[in-house]
Amino acid sequence: MAAPLRRVANRAKDLLFLPPFDPYWRRRLNGKVLCLLYHRVDHPGRVPFLDRFGVPPIPPKTLLNELSFLKKQGAHFLTFSDLRHGSFPRFNQFGVIVSFDDCLRDMYTSAIDVLECLDICGVLFQSTALIDAPSLIWEHSLYWHAHDPDLAQALETLAHERLPASRGLVGDALVAHLRQAEPMAAVEELLAEATARAGAGEELARLARELYPSAVDLQATRRAGHEIGSHGHHHYPRQCLDHEAFEAELIRSRQEIERVMGKAPRAFSYPFNSYQSGDAELCSRHYVQVATVDAQPITLDTPSLAIPRFTWPGPLRNQLHFRRWLWTGHL
Structure with missing residues (x-):
């Protein structure tokens, strides 16, 4: 089927998410758990550099609307801890x-405010290097x-000097390369030098x-009943690490959460x-559950070592997309 026809057919499926079809979609989910994943709960535009290169933030009101919809539809809200205990x-x-x-901090303010408004407990997978970090x-x-255009040009020049594989790459392509294809130690050294040259430490x-x-x-979030899990320490991509370095990340993050919380994450x-x-198997040495984003x-x-989640797809066009995402995890 040609691409335009596929798009038309897919949009026609939106009609299946009109309110009269809610009982059908509810029955399809019965006996299952939909695990939703969000990365930032914030107002778009407040942190432009994260908006541009990271996952788009979901505004608190939008998150409230999504979870309110599911609650009205009869969803039973669980945590990973609940699954471990047989719920x-x-x-x-x-x-x-x-x-x-x-x-980031917005999870402990905006996101938690939404959850507590609805009496829902959530699961926060923390990148532990962020906790009380002295710098980005x-x-x-x-x-x-x-x-920043000027700083980006300086970073490109420095990267091309220090990292031969980056030569010829600029803009978003260079960012993707540095994030995914270079040794992390080399990237951190590069950024430290770029920061020093720019006088940007403060x-x-x-x-x-x-x-x-x-x-x-x-600590306050855990006392309120929410679960804290690990999302690694430095948030390094796995493909940039060998087995030993990956396991070191698992161990360090678990130790950091245990230091802060008094109890190791599961x-x-x-x-x-x-x-x-x-x-x-490596993860099982240190955790009893592992979450993916494999959309099932x-x-x-x-x-328990391959628990799938659905990641928020970004701003939704209309109410049919809103319902489609929440009933299926897809668009």
Whole structure:
């Protein structure tokens, strides 16, 4: 089928998500759990460099509308801890888990405010290098440099000098390359030099204080009944790490959460949903549950080391897309 016809056919399917079809979609979910994933809960435009290169933020009001819809439809809200303890919807019920990755400070303010308004407990997979960080971590520093035209030009020049494989790449292509295809130590050294040349150390420290959570944020959130999991320490892509470095990230993140919370996390989610064959076994040495973003509902047969989630697709065009996303996890 030609691409235009496929698009028309797909849009026609939107009509299946008119309100009279809700009972049908509810029945399809019965006996399953839909695990939703959000990365930032914030107002678009507040942090432009994250908006441009990272996952788009969902405004708090939109998140409230989404979760309110599911609650009105009878969703049973669960956490990964609930799954570990055997909780699961019956054949005539459906479940929803609300999860968050990375976990900048907005998760502990805007997102938690929405959850508590609805009396829902969520699961926050924390990149532990962010906790009380003295400066932006490598990924956010990269985005900050690349967003400013003058600093982006300086970063390109420096990258082409230091990293031969980056030569010829500029703009978004260079950002993707540095994020995915170079050794992390080399990228961090490059960004440290770029920051020093720009005299930007104080600005990156200020942004870290503004954007990142503190240990107190995590502790208060856990006391309120929410679950804290691990999303690795430095948020490195798996393909940039060997097995030993990947396991070191697993261990360090678990230790950091245990230091802050007094108890080790039991669940882990892969940064960038990046993983390799054999990683589940490595993870099982340190965690009992592992989350992916493999876009399937959770069933009673779902392996605990491969729990799939659906990631928020970004701003939705209309109410039919809104309902389609929430009933299926897809558009």
